[in-house]
Amino acid sequence: MARPYEKIPEPADPASPVSRGVPKGNVCVVGISIESGSAEAMRGTLVDALRRHGLVQGEAVDGALRAVPRHLFVPGVPLARAYGHEAVVTYRDESGAALSSLSEPGLVAAMLEQLDVRPGHRVLEVGTGTGYNAALLSRLTGPQGHVTSVDILPGAVAVARRGLARAGYAHVETVVADGRLGHPDGAPYDRIIVTGGAWDLPAAWAEQLAPGGVLVVPLRLRGVTRSVAFTRRDGVWTGHGALSCGFVPLRGDDEVAEHQVVLGDPPVLRIRADEDRALDEAVLQRALDRSETLVWTGVRPPGGENHLDFGLAALPECCRVMPDLDAVRSGAFTAALYPWGSMGAATGDTFAYLARRGIGDTAEIGVSARGPASADLVARLADLVRAWDRTRHHVLRIDAHPRGAAPSDATWTVPKRRTTVAVHLDPPDPTPLPSRSALVPPARAPR
Structure with missing residues (x-):
């Protein structure tokens, strides 16, 4: 049984009962120290720090992070903590293990940059959490786009709806459902983003992603997790970049805990x-x-x-x-x-x-x-x-193939239930990487 967020004390260290299970990742901790000021000033200080560390790169994500009031999604938490660099656990099970959280702002920003949302996009979010990320997505899609966020925890969805209403984003569609099944009523989606650790890539995500769409998912492989931006063609998920991160594992009958x-x-x-x-x-x-x-x-x-x-x-x-x-x-x-x-x-x-x-x-x-x-x-x-x-300067690349069909040139492979994940360590390429616009097609016309 889960218990809702009330007020979680400041964690003393990563091994404490409060911190245990809180997502951590190299991309997330950027040494932000915000002591005082108004919420708007703290938000600006936070985004400025994320830009300095390269976690915010484009004007769209920058503008969304400055516009959406993060603290309204964790009422009762001190402003300095709401705009600090650590996650805030918002939902725990009876053992105290984290089920849902307000993710570290650096990780939120980096994954939004991976997703590359455009105005008019239809976006599916798997894992509503506090609703903060859904509000950011809504800001990025604009009034012509649409955001649907699903979560398996009814209590978490109820809390998120209240937060979205407080922040002025009540129009975001929130659904209590198993995110591994997606939300077929709103498909196809130009973008799908998963905010929980996924052990495999369910068929529903492939079926509901529009041609040329992007899936960003924290993929779990033998105890390590990377947020990977995938595109799909001919049954193969091709990875474009992989960011260190840690997430509460997705929940569901078919998920590996x-x-x-x-x-x-x-x-x-x-x-x-x-x-x-x-x-x-x-x-x-x-x-x-x-x-x-x-x-x-x-x-x-x-x-x-x-x-x-x-x-x-x-x-x-x-x-x-x-x-x-x-x-x-x-x-x-x-x-x-x-x-x-x-x-x-x-x-x-x-x-x-x-x-x-x-x-x-x-x-x-x-x-x-x-x-x-x-x-x-x-x-x-x-x-x-x-x-x-x-090989410390080699580049990590992660692809996902139909089960049993991984390429022979992979550094190593991990068989899953539906896919075989191929891990590559590619030598550094001196040629410039293609721009994101070369990898990602423009938005479809809103329907």
């Missing part, structure tokens, strides 16, 4: 993997009694958008490992690569994760492991880190 193992009492470490992975909590618990195996790779950590996590996701045992920050401070665990944790692997009775030491130019990636197979797992992850270092 995330599985979390919590180790220690009190908890000192968490491991998350897709639920098609079997993780035995009792067996992994015994790994905590083992001494740490730690190896330093001599490889510098990445900066900004990167594909290091995909280097590890080639392992079927890939997962996310999150040592508790207090346990790190006490010396019980080596610091993970990022404050929230890092990618790693779990093989039955052993777990490992990427670690970090040093700062700036002296920083170095390591691998920390515990369990009977520590030496082997550390060696495998260290080899993958060094292999990634040799």
